[in-house]
Amino acid sequence: MRRLEVAAETRRAVMGLARRLRAERPANALSSNKLSVLGHLYRNGPSTPTRIAAAEHQQPQSLTRVFAELEAEGLIARRPSELDRRASVLDLTDVGRDLLTRDMATRDRWLATAMETLNETEIQVIGLAAALLAELAEDRRPPAGPGDGPVTGAAARLTEVESM
Numbered sequence: 001m002r003r004l005e006v007a008a009e010t011r012r013a014v015m016g017l018a019r020r021l022r023a024e025r026p027a028n029a030l031s032s033n034k035l036s037v038l039g040h041l042y043r044n045g046p047s048t049p050t051r052i053a054a055a056e057h058q059q060p061q062s063l064t065r066v067f068a069e070l071e072a073e074g075l076i077a078r079r080p081s082e083l084d085r086r087a088s089v090l091d092l093t094d095v096g097r098d099l100l101t102r103d104m105a106t107r108d109r110w111l112a113t114a115m116e117t118l119n120e121t122e123i124q125v126i127g128l129a130a131a132l133l134a135e136l137a138e139d140r141r142p143p144a145g146p147g148d149g150p151v152t153g154a155a156a157r158l159t160e161v162e163s164m
Helices: 002-023 032-044 049-055 060-072 094-117 120-138 153-162
Strands: 076-080 088-092
Touching: 002 094, 032 049, 032 060, 032 076, 032 088, 032 094, 049 060, 049 088, 060 076, 088 094
Parallel strands: none
Antiparallel strands: 076 088
């Protein structure tokens, strides 16, 4: 039962932090959908609309308008796919990259300032939690089991934090 309680606490904390980070964005900032598309292209490079929609857990039709608006604003560029000329590939433009990095930097500065009251161990614990949450969000973690081999990644960092 403890796992379910921790899951609920984590969900509440993540949702609260997400709300606060959204509130720290300027009033004229891009929509969450637009930022999601730009963020996908920033992290993964050029991609088809279908792959972006799948990665963002949306229907491609739901993002058609978002893609068109981002293209009209000069934040993404569209070109024919080299593999299938009927398909298109979207890519982040320099303007889109700059806008996205400024948006991320604003929220990163707020969070770094909010963390000023924390000690070094607490900051390392948050770093570990961030790595684990990223793994959960991507559903990349292999199933745990006894004798799974050496401790790596976020689990290895936990050992470092525990030894402090």
